[in-house]
Amino acid sequence: MTHTSVAAYAAPAPKAPLERITIPRRALGAHDILIEIKYAGICHSDIHTVRAEWGDGGNFPIVPGHEIAGVVAEVGAEVTRYRAGDRVGVGCFVDSCRECENCRAGLQQYCTGDLGMVGTYNATGRDGETTHGGYSTHLVIDENYALRIPESIPLDAAAPLLCAGITLYSPLAHWKAGPGRKVAVVGLGGLGHMGVKIAHAMGAEVTVLSQSLRKKDDGLRLGADHYYATSDPATFEQLAGTFDLIVNTVSADLDLNAYVGLLRTDGTLVQLGAPERPLPVAPFALIPQRRSIAGSMIGGIPETQEMLDFCGEHGLAADIEVISADRINEAYERVLASDVRYRFVIDASTI
Ligand SMILES: [Zn+2]
Ligand SMILES: [Zn+2]
Numbered sequence: 272m273t274h275t276s277v278a279a280y281a282a283p284a285p286k287a288p289l290e291r292i293t294i295p296r297r298a299l300g301a302h303d304i305l306i307e308i309k310y311a312g313i314c315h316s317d318i319h320t321v322r323a324e325w326g327d328g329g330n331f332p333i334v335p336g337h338e339i340a341g342v343v344a345e346v347g348a349e350v351t352r353y354r355a356g357d358r359v360g361v362g363c364f365v366d367s368c369r370e371c372e373n374c375r376a377g378l379q380q381y382c383t384g385d386l387g388m389v390g391t392y393n394a395t396g397r398d399g400e401t402t403h404g405g406y407s408t409h410l411v412i413d414e415n416y417a418l419r420i421p422e423s424i425p426l427d428a429a430a431p432l433l434c435a436g437i438t439l440y441s442p443l444a445h446w447k448a449g450p451g452r453k454v455a456v457v458g459l460g461g462l463g464h465m466g467v468k469i470a471h472a473m474g475a476e477v478t479v480l481s482q483s484l485r486k487k488d489d490g491l492r493l494g495a496d497h498y499y500a501t502s503d504p505a506t507f508e509q510l511a512g513t514f515d516l517i518v519n520t521v522s523a524d525l526d527l528n529a530y531v532g533l534l535r536t537d538g539t540l541v542q543l544g545a546p547e548r549p550l551p552v553a554p555f556a557l558i559p560q561r562r563s564i565a566g567s568m569i570g571g572i573p574e575t576q577e578m579l580d581f582c583g584e585h586g587l588a589a590d591i592e593v594i595s596a597d598r599i600n601e602a603y604e605r606v607l608a609s610d611v612r613y614r615f616v617i618d619a620s621t622i
Contacts, residue, residue, distance in 0.1 A: 279407030311405035312338030336405025421583025428588035
């Protein structure tokens with residue numbers, strides 16, 4: 272079998288508007304599944320990448336999209352995990368070395384092998400070809416890198432779980448958000464709104480720390496117990512030494528020392544957003560209360576499945592605004608202006 276051509280939306284060059292093109296998808300291998308994409312979420316990383324803001328150039332044209340929900344259309348000869356018609360998702364990676372310690376432990380996102388984690392777009396796959404993401408009608412992927420989407424979650428609202436959902440679920444699970452634990456979510460955007468929902472469902476006491484009180488009603492509706500404005504200096508005095516865990520979803524420059532001061536003894540601040548410049552940390556913000564600053568990146572395949580199942584059981588999904596593909600460029604501008612509650616999702620039938 273040869274490649275098939277499918278429709279997609281791509282950025283032809285850095286900072287250029289996205290436009291409709293056709294791209295090749297590889298022929299179905301023995302362990303591959305062909306997914307008919309139904310919805311693709313718009314993640315802030317998509318925008319960084321097509322604007323070449325992360326300094327790693329890029330293989331243009333770039334077809335972004337790593338929050339993918341769809342239905343299996345066809346399976347390869349030796350596929351055992353999926354059948355045509357199954358509801359599936361694809362997240363931020365489509366392959367990894369499969370042999371390193373991390374891959375064997377199900378932590379494919381931290382693959383240390385030569386192949387490394389193969390990003391869903393703008394990466395080089397095992398076959399040497401550039402990967403193309405979810406802003407397209409179809410995708411071919413090895414069955415071991417797809418996820419099963421529970422029946423109880425609508426596919427459009429499920430799509431953002433594949434990046435935003437797992438980005439928050441993994442640190443919340445790892446640092447044990449749960450009953451008796453106080454968790455702060457910094458920033459109430461696409462990531463933060465999932466953080467509030469998941470931390471609340473895990474049983475933690477959840478506080479939103481947002482620049483202003485503009486989205487306070489939303490925050491409380493999503494499951495937050497408390498909501499504070501970080502533009503008010505009193506917030507940092509009132510909440511000093513409060514939290515077991517702070518997840519920072521903001522990629523803008525923040526005074527991390529002020530936030531570290533909100534941690535109680537042995538508390539951890541987990542950095543999820545990636546600002547362009549380094550964040551200065553004063554050692555004495557950490558030393559006196561044995562505080563930690565950590566990083567976390569998405570989740571492996573087993574944990575991503577665990578997250579989807581957790582969301583299915585607890586009735587969680589993203590708050591979304593579904594758009595047609597011809598509105599992607601407009602949606603990018605609105606994401607940059609924080610004018611979305613809380614995730615744009617592209618209806619792939621309009622591509
Ligand atoms: Zn993402
Ligand atoms: Zn590996």
